[in-house]
Amino acid sequence: MTLHQNLIAGEWVGTNGVENINPSNTKEVVGLYASASADDTKTAIAAAKAAFPAWSRSGILERHAILKKTADEILARKDEIGTLLAREEGKTLPEAIGETIRAAQIFDFFAGEALRLAGEVLPSARPNIGVEITREPIGVIGIITPWNFPIAIPAWKIAPALCYGNTVVFKPAELVPGCSWAIADILNRAGLPKGVLNLVMGKGSVVGQAMLDSPDLAGITFTGSTGTGKRVAASSIEHNRKFQLEMGGKNPMVVLDDADLTVAVEAAANSGFFSTGQRCTASSRLIVTEGIHDKFVAALTERLKTLVVDDALKPGTHIGPVVDERQLATDTDYIDIGRQEGAKLAFGGETIARDNPGFYLQPTLFTEATNQMRISREEIFGPVASVIRVKDYDEALAVANDTPFGLSAGIATTSLKHATHFKRNSEAGMVMVNLPTAGVDFHVPFGGRKASSFGSREQGKYANEFFTVVKTAYTLA
Ligand SMILES: NC(=O)C1=CN([C@@H]2O[C@H](COP(=O)(O)OP(=O)(O)OC[C@H]3O[C@@H](n4cnc5c(N)ncnc54)[C@H](OP(=O)(O)O)[C@@H]3O)[C@@H](O)[C@H]2O)C=CC1
Numbered sequence: 001m002t003l004h005q006n007l008i009a010g011e012w013v014g015t016n017g018v019e020n021i022n023p024s025n026t027k028e029v030v031g032l033y034a035s036a037s038a039d040d041t042k043t044a045i046a047a048a049k050a051a052f053p054a055w056s057r058s059g060i061l062e063r064h065a066i067l068k069k070t071a072d073e074i075l076a077r078k079d080e081i082g083t084l085l086a087r088e089e090g091k092t093l094p095e096a097i098g099e100t101i102r103a104a105q106i107f108d109f110f111a112g113e114a115l116r117l118a119g120e121v122l123p124s125a126r127p128n129i130g131v132e133i134t135r136e137p138i139g140v141i142g143i144i145t146p147w148n149f150p151i152a153i154p155a156w157k158i159a160p161a162l163c164y165g166n167t168v169v170f171k172p173a174e175l176v177p178g179c180s181w182a183i184a185d186i187l188n189r190a191g192l193p194k195g196v197l198n199l200v201m202g203k204g205s206v207v208g209q210a211m212l213d214s215p216d217l218a219g220i221t222f223t224g225s226t227g228t229g230k231r232v233a234a235s236s237i238e239h240n241r242k243f244q245l246e247m248g249g250k251n252p253m254v255v256l257d258d259a260d261l262t263v264a265v266e267a268a269a270n271s272g273f274f275s276t277g278q279r280c281t282a283s284s285r286l287i288v289t290e291g292i293h294d295k296f297v298a299a300l301t302e303r304l305k306t307l308v309v310d311d312a313l314k315p316g317t318h319i320g321p322v323v324d325e326r327q328l329a330t331d332t333d334y335i336d337i338g339r340q341e342g343a344k345l346a347f348g349g350e351t352i353a354r355d356n357p358g359f360y361l362q363p364t365l366f367t368e369a370t371n372q373m374r375i376s377r378e379e380i381f382g383p384v385a386s387v388i389r390v391k392d393y394d395e396a397l398a399v400a401n402d403t404p405f406g407l408s409a410g411i412a413t414t415s416l417k418h419a420t421h422f423k424r425n426s427e428a429g430m431v432m433v434n435l436p437t438a439g440v441d442f443h444v445p446f447g448g449r450k451a452s453s454f455g456s457r458e459q460g461k462y463a464n465e466f467f468t469v470v471k472t473a474y475t476l477a
């Protein structure tokens with residue numbers, strides 16, 4: 001089997017490989033991917049540092065052309081890369097192709113942004129002096145990504161980093177190196193100069209830790225668990241560098257008495273269970289007012305019965321497998337915790353055997369949950385959601401905001417008054433009205449509040465707040 005190597009200083013290197021396993025069929029090896037050492041990581045950081053002066057002064061047409069070429073190739077290969085994504089992560093093929101198209105759109109967007117780099121010229125408060133305000137790249141950026149969006153999250157960190165003139169050391173999650181290798185290969189062939197993007201696949205405890213320990217990274221952008229996020233924060237404070245964290249969510253979906261039942265059920269099914277619930281924007285807290293509660297639970301349960309859990313590549317599959325054995329154990333542990341806490345198991349709760357050995361779990365719905373239970377407070381990251389019954393809108397809003405997290409929040413209602421009030425008063429970074437809590441656009445800001453996020457927003461033009469630093473220059477005329 002071909003070994004997919006790391007890209008360090010423009011060379012493909014690495015001899016030892018790790019098997020990338022398909023969670024839909026654990027007998028299938030998707031590919032063999034190199035595993036970098038701490039020393040390889042230091043070499044990659046040194047290469048990025050050496051490449052920074054030239055890349056930071058590169059022309060905007062060069063940056064535009066490379067990002068555009070990358071977007072075009074990803075789009076042209078969407079079926080092939082989408083299939084790879086589905087095989088390595090387990091989301092269904094339509095979801096995986098959709099994510100691949102989104103990655104292409106992100107590269108395309110930042111190809112355009114490279115042509116729109118701008119500053120400001122202001123008169124000084126003093127006569128005969130001009131003031132220029134510009135944004136400069138910050139240096140070498142460390143990018144650490146999770147397994148749940150193997151191409152979109154790398155794209156939305158790499159594309160702006162390069163667009164604004166930074167160089168990159170990129171460590172994807174060891175579980176899903178395939179799509180990241182494909183991006184590095186495409187960017188390399190699109191003409192990115194040596195050392196500007198370095199791919200270091202390998203373990204978080206080795207490669208990721210070597211990045212955290214380096215004094216030469218000017219910034220780290222991270223998406224993943226709260227625990228690792230805190231390590232990124234602590235090491236960044238120690239090394240005086242910028243950092244940006246996207247971590248967990250415990251996103252509420254409020255359903256009011258006046259909701260359109262079909263809209264509410266579709267939004268809840270999508271938020272809670274599509275992509276196997278493995279989205280930081282997933283909703284696992286369905287907060288439902290008394291008048292619609294029983295009808296909503298009955299309709300959602302009927303909807304869950306129609307969802308097919310099977311191999312990610314099989315036509316007709318709605319929910320693919322859980323990503324690996326460890327995450328499956330987390331999910332089933334939480335299902336046990338929910339039962340012990342006294343929530344009522346309304347649907348699912350069991351692992352399922354399919355033709356191929358894989359990590360298949362029924363979509364699982366609890367009712368009679370309270371917002372104090374652990375299943376309502378901790379991120380599960382699987383296809384498990386609970387219904388919390390509330391009296392009215394005011395209580396629903398209070399429960400929705402009563403969480404350590406603040407990434408996304410949804411409401412299903414036909415009341416303009418409640419929708420407007422919820423948009424203003426939800427303590428989340430992203431609010432959805434009559435839409436799932438997950439599934440965001442590629443060109444607008446993404447991020448949360450409280451324990452969900454730290455630092456400036458990702459995506460869209462707001463990405464420049466992290467990837468650049470402002471300079472104010474005064475000139476005597
Ligand atoms: N907000 C989100 O989008 C996500 C949230 N999560 C949450 O996190 C839980 C655990 O998932 P998990 O994959 O373990 O998340 P992690 O935070 O461990 O992984 C995220 C990234 O950090 C890397 N990493 C791990 N340890 C270190 C370290 N010491 N220094 C630097 N980098 C490191 C990982 O590498 P490697 O994988 O190679 O070890 C991976 O690339 C999930 O159940 C879910 O609750 C998970 C993924 C995404």
Ligand SMILES: O=C(O)CCC(=O)C(=O)O
Nearest residue numbers: 278279280281438439440
């Ligand atoms: O909801 C989405 O489309 C994005 C979610 C996401 O980025 C995540 O789960 O990490």
